[in-house]
Amino acid sequence: MARKTPVSPNTSAPGDVPFWRRNRREIQFLILFVVLLGGGFTLISLNWVNDHVIEPFTGGIAKASGVVLGAIGQPVEREGTVLRNARFAVNIRNGCNGVEAMLIFLAAVLAFPASWKSRLTGLGLGILAIQLVNLIRVVALFLTGVYFPRIFDTSHTVIWQTIVILFGVMLWIFWANRFAAPAEPA
Amino acid sequence: MATPKAEKAAEKRPVRSWPLRLVRNALLWLVPVAFLWTVFTPVYNRFLLGSAQNLVRLTEYPSVTDLLRKDNHFAYIGRKDFPPTRALVNSFRVTDVHFHLLMVGVLFLSVPGVPWRRRLENLGWAVLITIFFDIFLIFFYVKATYAARLGTWSLAHYGAFARNFWGLGQHLLDLPFKFSLPFLLWVGFYYQDLTAAIRPKPAPARPAPSS
Numbered sequence: 244m245a246r247k248t249p250v251s252p253n254t255s256a257p258g259d260v261p262f263w264r265r266n267r268r269e270i271q272f273l274i275l276f277v278v279l280l281g282g283g284f285t286l287i288s289l290n291w292v293n294d295h296v297i298e299p300f301t302g303g304i305a306k307a308s309g310v311v312l313g314a315i316g317q318p319v320e321r322e323g324t325v326l327r328n329a330r331f332a333v334n335i336r337n338g339c340n341g342v343e344a345m346l347i348f349l350a351a352v353l354a355f356p357a358s359w360k361s362r363l364t365g366l367g368l369g370i371l372a373i374q375l376v377n378l379i380r381v382v383a384l385f386l387t388g389v390y391f392p393r394i395f396d397t398s399h400t401v402i403w404q405t406i407v408i409l410f411g412v413m414l415w416i417f418w419a420n421r422f423a424a425p426a427e428p429a
Numbered sequence: 430m431a432t433p434k435a436e437k438a439a440e441k442r443p444v445r446s447w448p449l450r451l452v453r454n455a456l457l458w459l460v461p462v463a464f465l466w467t468v469f470t471p472v473y474n475r476f477l478l479g480s481a482q483n484l485v486r487l488t489e490y491p492s493v494t495d496l497l498r499k500d501n502h503f504a505y506i507g508r509k510d511f512p513p514t515r516a517l518v519n520s521f522r523v524t525d526v527h528f529h530l531l532m533v534g535v536l537f538l539s540v541p542g543v544p545w546r547r548r549l550e551n552l553g554w555a556v557l558i559t560i561f562f563d564i565f566l567i568f569f570y571v572k573a574t575y576a577a578r579l580g581t582w583s584l585a586h587y588g589a590f591a592r593n594f595w596g597l598g599q600h601l602l603d604l605p606f607k608f609s610l611p612f613l614l615w616v617g618f619y620y621q622d623l624t625a626a627i628r629p630k631p632a633p634a635r636p637a638p639s640s
Contacts, residue, residue, distance in 0.1 A: 269620040273613060284605040288597070338604060347609045401528045404608070409532055412612045413452050419623060420448045 272354050279350035287342060298324070301340040304374075308335070308381040317386065326381075331388040333381075339399075341377030344411040345370050351415045357423035365418040369411075376410050447541060447623075454539035462534035471501040473530075474523040478504055481567035494571060498523075506571055519574045526570075527563045530556065532611035540619055555614040562610055566602050573599035 263270060287297055301324045309321045319326045324335045337343075352365045380403045388395045478496040486492040495507040497517075502524040505517045537552040576587040576595040583592065606613075616623075 266620075268624070269617060272620065273617060276609075276613070276616075280605050280609060281601060284601055285597070288600055343604055343608050346605065347612065350609075351612070396522075400522070400525045401531070405528060405531050408529075408608050408611075409455065409535065412532075412536065412615070413448070413455065415612075416451060416623065417448045420446065 268356075272356075275354035276350050279353055280346060283346040283350060284343075287337075287346070293337075297337065297340070297342060300342070301335050301337075304340050304378065304381065305335050307378055308385065311378065311382050312385060315382075317389070319385070326385060328389070331385065331392070333385055333388060335381060338404075339377075339381065339384075341374050341380075341407065344373050344377070344407050347408070348373060348411045348415055352418065355415075355419055355423055357419075361418075361422045365422055369414050369418060372414060373407070373411055376407055380407055450541035451539050454541060455535050458535045458538045462531055462538065466528075466531045466534065470524055470527075473527060474498065474501065474504070477523060477526065477563055477567060480564045481571070484564060484568045485571050488572075496567070496571070506574055518579060521570060523567075526566055526607075527559070529607055529611050530559055533559055533614060536611050536615045537618070540622060543619075543622065551618045555611075555618065558614060559610060562602075562606075566599075566607060569595065569599040569602050 286292055305321050305324045305326055309319050309326055312319050312326070317328065319328045326333050326335070348369050349366060352362050352369065357365075384395070384399055384403060387398045391398075475498060478498060482494060482496040485494045485496070491510075493509045495505075495509065497505045497507050499505055499520065502522055503520055504523050506519045506521070507516050508518055509516070511518065533555050534552070537555055538548060540548060573595040575583065576592045577583055587595075
């Protein structure tokens with residue numbers, strides 16, 4: 244991943260400084276990010292956590308989506324994480340509850356050098372924004388299933404996953420740029 | 430040397446921040462990249478299945494695994510040593526494996542203030558890494574299917590550790606790392622650009638003493 248045109252001014256020639264030292268901050272961030280992400284996903288894959296935290300949380304998302312669908316003239320019945328009406332039914336599972344995007348965002352915010360105040364503010368607002376976009380996604384997918392069932396699969400796995408993850412990434416970049424403290428040069 | 434007039438004009442010109450330019454560029458690149466990805470998906474699916482099949486066969490003797498294309502998007506996992514009626518042990522959507530290429534393309538092409546040559550060079554490296562990741566993801570999917578999804582056959586051929594290893598490996602690769610790979614790669618290549626764009630906030634101005 245060596246660059247030909249380093250952005251940061253460097254007093255010594257790139258050849259003199261070892262790769263890991265030259266890219267110390269990137270490597271630190273990436274390792275911490277991977278560890279936090281792997282840890283977070285291992286945690287939510289535990290049965291107890293899934294049954295006592297993730298499932299009720301997903302049920303809450305189903306409930307909120309049901310309320311929104313009802314408000315826009317699409318009354319649905321809810322049973323746990325399943326939403327259904329006479330024409331379509333959808334089961335909100337892991338991967339559709341926004342938890343993945345939240346964990347990626349959380350790992351990225353915690354791994355980036357910033358004050359704890361900035362991190363907590365970023366996490367609070369970011370997670371709220373991600374869940375808002377995810378709510379729009381669930382509602383839009385239900386409507387896609389009702390009116391355009393042929394494009395439901397593509398919409399579900401490609402379009403909306405891309406939108407939610409890209410949104411999370413952009414949000415992090417915005418946070419890092421606006422609210423995170425600039426790191427001291429090495 | 431800029432004249433004071435030109436400097437004043439430059440000061441008045443609205444300067445979009447780096448992240449806003451990135452978001453604008455990402456929105457502009459989304460449709461062209463999605464179009465390219467859609468066009469190349471059938472070809473890429475064939476390539477992935479062929480490569481992953483070769484990788485799986487490297488780990489088994491005799492070679493019994495077939496990854497068979499069902500249509501432009503789906504594939505079957507087949508085993509030659511199973512009775513013909515049960516030879517197709519599982520199916521999966523190959524297109525779902527590599528939709529993150531879309532995000533890789535959008536993120537790498539959208540970085541503002543970077544020369545095109547460097548942008549394309551970095552994109553090339555990122556796509557190459559993503560291709561290897563995709564092959565490994567299918568490999569893990571096949572192995573997790575054998576280890577944990579074939580009932581008594583899985584129990585007879587894989588121990589508890591192997592079942593957990595392949596199952597957790599597939600879970601981690603398929604959800605967190607598939608989703609975050611574009612971000613990881615982007616940060617790996619553009620971390621310095623991002624941090625260079627972060628400027629210390631100016632100290633808040635003291636309120637003027639009231640008269």
